[in-house]
Amino acid sequence: MYGENGAQMRTELAALLRQHRIMRRLAEDSSVERAAAGQQILRFRQTVLVWCAQAIGVARPLTFPNVPQKPADPFRAATDHGAAVAELARALEAAREQATTRPASSQEFTTPSANTIVERWRLAARAVALAEHDTAPDQAIHLTAAQARTIAGDVAAISQALVVLDRRYRNTPGWEPIAGCDRLGWAALATALDVSLGQPDYSVDQTGWRPRTKPIGGPARPGVLGVLQAEHNLLVRLAAFPDAMNLRLVVDSQRLLSAGLVPYAERIDPDLAGQWSARAETYSRIQRELRNIGGRLGNGKAAAGEAANAVSRLKALRPETVLEPRMLGGFQTLFRRLDSRITDILESGAERGAFVQRVTVPRLVNGDGRLVHPVRERFVPVARAADLDVIRTAREHLRPREEPSVSSPGASRADLHAALIHRPPAKGAQSDVLDL
Amino acid sequence: MLLPHAQTLAQARSYVAALADRALTLDASSAYERALLELDRVHGDECPALDAEDLADDRDILLAVASNAIEDLESYGIDPLSVELILAMLVDAHDLDIG
Numbered sequence: 001m002y003g004e005n006g007a008q009m010r011t012e013l014a015a016l017l018r019q020h021r022i023m024r025r026l027a028e029d030s031s032v033e034r035a036a037a038g039q040q041i042l043r044f045r046q047t048v049l050v051w052c053a054q055a056i057g058v059a060r061p062l063t064f065p066n067v068p069q070k071p072a073d074p075f076r077a078a079t080d081h082g083a084a085v086a087e088l089a090r091a092l093e094a095a096r097e098q099a100t101t102r103p104a105s106s107q108e109f110t111t112p113s114a115n116t117i118v119e120r121w122r123l124a125a126r127a128v129a130l131a132e133h134d135t136a137p138d139q140a141i142h143l144t145a146a147q148a149r150t151i152a153g154d155v156a157a158i159s160q161a162l163v164v165l166d167r168r169y170r171n172t173p174g175w176e177p178i179a180g181c182d183r184l185g186w187a188a189l190a191t192a193l194d195v196s197l198g199q200p201d202y203s204v205d206q207t208g209w210r211p212r213t214k215p216i217g218g219p220a221r222p223g224v225l226g227v228l229q230a231e232h233n234l235l236v237r238l239a240a241f242p243d244a245m246n247l248r249l250v251v252d253s254q255r256l257l258s259a260g261l262v263p264y265a266e267r268i269d270p271d272l273a274g275q276w277s278a279r280a281e282t283y284s285r286i287q288r289e290l291r292n293i294g295g296r297l298g299n300g301k302a303a304a305g306e307a308a309n310a311v312s313r314l315k316a317l318r319p320e321t322v323l324e325p326r327m328l329g330g331f332q333t334l335f336r337r338l339d340s341r342i343t344d345i346l347e348s349g350a351e352r353g354a355f356v357q358r359v360t361v362p363r364l365v366n367g368d369g370r371l372v373h374p375v376r377e378r379f380v381p382v383a384r385a386a387d388l389d390v391i392r393t394a395r396e397h398l399r400p401r402e403e404p405s406v407s408s409p410g411a412s413r414a415d416l417h418a419a420l421i422h423r424p425p426a427k428g429a430q431s432d433v434l435d436l
Numbered sequence: 437m438l439l440p441h442a443q444t445l446a447q448a449r450s451y452v453a454a455l456a457d458r459a460l461t462l463d464a465s466s467a468y469e470r471a472l473l474e475l476d477r478v479h480g481d482e483c484p485a486l487d488a489e490d491l492a493d494d495r496d497i498l499l500a501v502a503s504n505a506i507e508d509l510e511s512y513g514i515d516p517l518s519v520e521l522i523l524a525m526l527v528d529a530h531d532l533d534i535g
Contacts, residue, residue, distance in 0.1 A: 245473060245481055252469050259462050280462070287469060291453055292485045358485035 002134035003205025006154055007412040008127035009048070012120045013161045014412070014419035022169055024118050031173050037118050038172035044105040044118075044125035048162060049178075050103055051128040051135075053092040056155045062148035063195075085152050086192035091184040092159065098179035132369075134208025136298065146201030154193035157416050159188040159196055164420060176367040202407040220313060224327050227317070230310035231257070231334045234303055238341050242300020244355055248290050249346065250300070253307035254338065255283035261331060262315045264330050272328055276428045284396040289390035294379055297354040336400045343399045350385040441512040443486050451477060451502035451507055452526070456494055459533050461462055467520040467529035473523055475506070478518045499530055 027033035029353060063085045109126040113119045133139070135151065143151070163185040166178045178184060215233040220226040234250065242250065242360035266273040349355035356379040385391045437445075449472060456468035476483050492498060503523055510519050 242483075245476060248469075248473060252466055252473075256462060256466055283466070284462075287455075288457065289471065291449070294483070296481055328470060418493050 001132060001210060002151075003209035005127045005131035005134060005208070007410060008123045008207065009131065009158065010154075010412040010416040011163075012124035012349070013126065013158060014416045015160055016117065016120050016124070016165060017416075017419035018422055019117060020168070020424045023171060026115065028072045031199075034062060035173040037115055038169065038175050040100070040104075040108070040118055040309075041115070041121045041172075041217040042170070042176055043108065044121040045101055045165075046101045047095050047103040048128045048158065049092065049099065049126040052088070052155050052159055052162075052316045053096045053131060053134055055090045055135040055151055057360055058135045058137060058146040059143070059151040059155070062145045062311065063152050064144060064145070073110050079226060084194040088152075088156060088159065088187040089185075089210045091180055091187045092155075094180050095184055095201065097366055099176065100375065101176060103358070115172050118359065118436040131208075136209070139204060139208055142207060143204065144254075145248070146199060147204035147207065149195050149198055150200040153200055154209065154413070156188040156195065157420070158193040159184055160192070160420055161416065163188065171392060187263055187290045200409075203405055203411050205407065205410065220309070223317065223321065224323055226313040227257075228311050228327065228330055228334070230306050230313060231331070231338070234306040235334060235338055235341065237303040237306055238338070238345070240300060241298035241299040241345065241349070244290070244293050244349075246298075246300035246304040247342075247349075248287065249304040251283055251287050251290060251342070253304075253311045254335075254342075255280045256311050258312055258335070259284065260311075261323075263319070264321065265328055268323065268325055269328060272332065275332075279339070282393065285393050286390055286398065289393060292358045293355050293388070293390060294358050295355040300351075318373070339400050341396050343394045346394045347385060347389055349390055350382045350391055353381050355382065356380060357388070384411065390422065411432065437479075437482065438512070441509075444494075444508045445475075445479065446484040446486060447457065448502060448509065449483060450488050451498050453486050454488040454491040454534075455498050455502060455526075455529070457497060458498070464478035464529055464533035467525070467532050471525040471529055474518075474522050474525060478514060478522070495530075495533065498533060498534065499526065500513065503524060508518060 023034065091297050104122075104125055106129070109122065109129055111122075113122055162178065163181055166181055169175055170177060212220075213236055215236045216229045220228050234253075238250070257399070258276045263275045265276055303424045359380055375403070382388055386395075450466055452472045452475065456472065458463035461470055503526060506519055506526070507521055510516050524530045
């Protein structure tokens with residue numbers, strides 16, 4: 001997730017910004033050791049630069065300058081004045097290309113260092129390497145303009161930190177300053193200001209790469225955990241589109257499961273028990289309405305199997321079993337996702353014609369010249385999804401309500417900004433300096 | 437599928453569905469529902485629509501007519517063993533229903 005990796009790199013850079021008198025920290029007296037540590041830091045920094053250039057490239061097409069647009073002059077080529085993001089992208093690209101150091105290898109990312117400064121650089125570079133997943137073009141197509149602006153702001157702050165650190169490390173033997181360091185610093189500042197004119201959307205932290213959800217394999221877990229396992233696997237298996245009959249089996253299992261869990265939930269959370277009986281009602285209704293829906297596209301045998309597992313394991317539970325609130329929460333989360341997935345399946349199935357409506361009265365065709373009259377049609381395609389009762393029920397009752405997501409800038413952003421303008425404490429506070 | 441077959445099947449489905457709707461417990465309703473699904477599966481999901489409205493409320497009558505209609509399916513070339521299995525499922529569901 002971008003939030004985790006972004007927070008990690010900002011935390012490490014903020015910690016590095018708070019460390020002064022670098023030479024002593026790199027190595028006590030040996031200039032050779034200092035040079036070696038410096039080279040390693042350079043490689044880590046190059047990795048950070050590479051990511052910055054990549055991320056700003058992803059955010060750039062979606063960010064617009066806050067400069068009011070002048071009426072276009074047809075006799076002049078379009079000018080891009082005032083677009084700070086473009087300038088930052090150019091400066092980062094130049095810095096990346098002109099550097100002679102190669103980015104760190106993955107072996108370096110994973111080998112801890114005894115030196116605290118090198119170690120912090122390593123952690124920052126590792127977070128950056130992971131963040132390349134989150135800002136890769138295939139993920140970035142889902143970004144909104146406000147989210148892209150947030151990424152541009154983050155890159156600006158990190159570039160600013162790189163510039164400050166570059167100045168501080170200049171006396172390291174064999175150090176290679178960032179090419180166009182001043183320009184990069186000013187462009188980063190302008191970008192940060194430009195971003196702050198708009199309203200950044202911090203929900204970008206929730207986007208990015210996530211590991212694939214896998215079914216929980218192995219033998220059935222004992223007790224309630226087995227039910228949770230089967231329910232989780234059902235959700236994973238439903239990623240494949242089920243055919244109408246298997247969907248009916250899944251729907252049937254869900255109403256049995258919801259109703260069966262109500263007595264367990266009632267002892268702990270009567271509210272939740274109420275919600276689950278309502279869910280069982282909704283599924284009963286959907287079950288009734290699905291009887292007149294057919295369709296053989298899709299598969300869903302694995303999903304139906306897991307659904308049956310969940311129900312049979314629930315039935316095997318002893319009635320006096322106590323479910324912890326955590327398990328109830330787990331069920332609630334799974335139920336919400338399943339409800340939303342089943343609604344999606346119904347909607348898309350009706351839309352693309354995978355689900356068809358059965359015909360009520362078989363039509364007898366007269367005068368086709370044959371002695372035996374076959375039934376002419378058994379199914380009709382659904383003209384409009386909203387015409388189906390089941391779709392209406394799913395939309396109104398099954399689809400879980402959107403939970404408002406609270407997105408805040410997070411502590412790490414504020415901390416990095418504070419560290420950028422941080423001043424070393426006065427000489428008197430020696431203990432503090434040593435502490436840092 | 438010929439018209440009389442489709443009509444018998446539609447009747448059988450309607451009666452089983454009516455039984456599922458009128459079952460007293462959720463478990464019994466689900467058992468009827470599975471009998472209905474089995475009926476659909478035997479026909480490869482090529483079934484006419486059902487209409488469970490305006491049918492009798494008495495579950496014994498419904499069970500009798502449902503069993504009749506399912507038995508009739510045998511004369512349209514449905515495998516007798518499948519028919520017997522569906523009938524057995526129906527009886528099991530009914531046992532659950534009367535508790």
